[in-house]
Amino acid sequence: MSTSADKGKRTSYCDWMAQLPPDLQNKPFYELAIPGSHDSMTYDLDINSPIVEPDTLKRFSKICCARRILRRWAVTQEETIAVQLDAGVRYFDLRVARKPHDSDPTRLYFYHGLCTRTDVETILKVINEWAERHPKELLILALSHFKGVPEKVHTHLIKFIKNLFASKLIRRNDTHTLKACWNNGRNVIISYDYPANQHIEIWRRIPYYYGKSMDPAKVESKLQMALEKRPPHSFFVCGLNLTLPEDSGILRYILRLCDNLVNVIQRSLPRLLLWLKQQAAAKTHPNIVASDLVTRDDFVSTVVELNISKHVEV
Template sequence: MSATKGKKRREVASYCDWMSQLPAELHNIPLFNLAIPGSHDSMSYDLDINSPIIEPERLKRLSKIYCARKIVRKWALTQEETITQQLDAGVRYFDLRIAKKRNDTDPTRLYFHHGLYTHTDVETVLRVVHDWAESHPREILILALSHFKGFDKKNDQHLHNHLINFIKTLFGPKLFLRGETPTLKKCWDQGRNVIVSYDYPIKRPLEMWTEIIYYYGNSMDSTKVESKLRQQLEKGRPSKQFFVCGLNLTLPDNVKILMYILRLCDNFPNVIRRSLPRLLQWVKEQAGKTPMNIIASDLATRGGFVSMVVELNISKRV
């Protein structure tokens, strides 16, 4: 193959619509076998500094202290751009963690969370995602709903039923049904470009997919993250299902967390920026050795992350 032809096949004019620009030979392979860029804790850009602290557990009692909430937000913020900006940048997998606020006047209103609650409620954000999906029918979006904080025994089933029914009503025929193997062509032909994973042990309708396995390194050390991910990937990927390789760094869940959150002149986004180039280089090298599917990152719109992941689909076939 000539260098010119190879270069031509690698060109993606706009990552806002990158799936529709993939070469034809990729249109019929399962989406489980495509490299898909995703964002970790996708809604953390919207954290409300005035909300109570809901994690980590040891800091909950400090919720009334503004400085404590400020520190939690500084170290819980993993994304800097809105959900629409992430979509426009080419992110196609979203890690959405759901929470119910205690004593909310609206009994079914839900928010997202990561340390704190978000300003914006779940239904508002999902409507934004729906409108974007409507405008980009050939881009397949994967929404992973999980964690469900504040769902107690009294309201648990009611809240899940309400949320699932809202999703089914909002997205309707756009939802790709569980049990079928999604490919780009099949999604396009059926007019279904939204896949929703619902990580909770309830009876799911066909519109809701089961939990998507999420591998991560559970460390603030990028070398340890790489090592843990390599071990998990080399054990063998799940068969015929989505899985996530999470590049995200993870704060300790013990007293060692103080080593980070007490750095007055530092924050989580800065730590991520320092580690991201190395992690992206590792992905390029590892992708040639083990299959990858969804690759999720903090600061997913930065550092050439999306373009690097999309290129994995093309370069291995050129």
């Protein structure tokens, strides 16, 4: 891994964890800075899907232009999961839903406003294949929300996950360092935001802190307060993402005919990344940092270099 003197020379973050200095390989996961993807599957949103959220817009599901407008303001990522993985992203925010009236009772999709075109099991297979090719890269899959998912489908999904990732799954009682997991051939963590405590391979929900605002200054302020109160010895997601209002205030944004969420994010991302770089000198370092547009600008490199800053401090 490059030192601070070599900063800027790295051109690939495909295997950045495998190249961390030895002392960082023996640090607990929650002491590492890990790049994450917010609403990771939104590049795949289906314009023909019924509106899943917000509730105020569901009655417009049958209107094509309404779905198109919603999609413009729901897309937070531009690249596929495989490209995000190759870029160095290691945490994925995966929000799950069941499409109403689906002929397959166990088929699930991802969603953000609308459902995705690709189903959950297909994407998990893609991630599993990548994990096999990169055994030293720790992947954290945070499955959450589960809109319209009945209990029996949770049982099916958990069984599928355990069979698919098998011995690659990091258990809750394992030693949680990169070196220990490499030695045991494990590199996938499943965070499941639904009671599944009887499965030692399934982790509880990882707390996700975000600004809940479209104003970058408010996002920074709330994240700063969250970092200062961060619970020790556990995962912690610091969400750089902007958030649309959940009430009628959303109309102020989605009715902008010449704008979309990607453009708004792109305008705010440089400022948010500057705030993130400043955390290198702070006493409380971020753990998982999730963002929109993860393959743009220098998001991944900024997060990864926080590890090097800590290494130099030591």
